[in-house]
Amino acid sequence: MHHRYRWGRGIVLPLLTVVTSVACHKQSTPPGPATNITFVKPAGFPEPVYRLADNPVTNDGFALGKVLFYDGVLSRDGTISCASCHIQANAFTHHGHDVSHGIEDRLGTRNSPPIQNLAWSTTFFWDGGVHDLDLQPIAPIENPVEMDDKLNNVIGKLQRNNRYQQLFEKAFGSPGINSTRMLKALSQFMVMLVSADSRYDRFIAGKENFSETEKKGLALFEQRCASCHKPPLFTDNSFRNNGVAPRPFGTDSGRAKITLLEEDLYKFKVPSLRNVALTAPYMHDGRFGSLESVMNHYDNGFYPTASLDPVFKSGFTLSQDDKQALIAFLKTLSDKGFITDERFAPPPGFVQGD
Secondary structure, X not given: OOEEOOOOOOOOOOOOOOOOOOOOOOOOOOOOOOOOOOOOOOOOOOOOOOOHHHOOXXXXXXXXXXXXXHXXXXXXXXXXXXXXHOEHHHOXXXXXXXXXXXXXXXXXXXXXXXXXXXXXXXXXXXXXXXXXXOOOOHHHHHOOOOOOOOHHHHHHHHHOOHHHHHHHHHHHOOOOOOHHHHHHHHHHHHHOOOOOOOHHHHHHOOOOOOOHHHHHHHHHHHHHOOOOOOOOOOOOOOEEEOOOOOOOOOOOOEOHHHHOOHHHOOXXXXXXXXXXXXXXXXXXXXXXXXXXXXXXXXXXXXXXXXXXXHHHHOOOOOOHHHHHHHHHHHHHHOOHHHHHOHHHOOOOOOEEOO
16 A cells, blocks of 8 residues: 655645644644644653654644655655555554555565654664664665665755755754754654553543453453553563564564574564554564454464563463453554544645555
């Protein structure tokens, strides 16, 4: 599913006109007078890891980052944007694809992770190979099976575009397009993708009730799952081997690819479970098409390797009732406001194709 959206001369981007309030659950607030967009930490969340003081989110910086996110100009032939593999309706994942499809329909080796709550991420990608959100976009831009371009070439294309010249000057207060500014603008858009208003959040705040099945699922989750998928982010940002069997061909070594340590073989970053019901398929290679399949894996379906996480080595079983209750709870982590928020929606002129 490719997203074709190109910026040419004479296309005007409407300025964003909504007040940001990710903490107070006002994502459905209708547009009002133009004001600065600001990042607000949701109640109960830890302090962000991202250095917001070095790159404060502004209305114009966010607007530029959004256009860049949806523009195929970041790829060699103009057909692949960030949004090609990160679709808002599915919490910014490539829904339905086990691994990402890039330029010329080339296949990657990993499932596209959701883009949400990145301000709290200490590392990026399944193997944690990047430690700074401002550097993260370079990897897909230069990956031959994703965007297949070079950063300098992308900057050149932007520098030759009159509309981008105006947008960059507006966002940063002076003329000039360079890689630092481009990456900072993308970060301003991405750090605003905050999901913190699910039914779970409202239940915790005493504003909504759970069914008995959902309450049972929450209790099971806290007992069996929360040590890795730690609320409120539903990840502890660690790397673990959860017993997914290595592929017989083209085995992905996971974290060990970065650290070169045998003890990190087949360890992958613990993903956040927020919006998990919307982001199938699952695991680093998208091998499981449903939450039911994931539950069956955790019902003692672990492949034995030396780096298997200790919590699974002595067995880990789930009854059928346990599985159903856990799935019911996981569905409460879906954030409808996040996936329908107009601030994050494609700009005019964006066309979704096959």
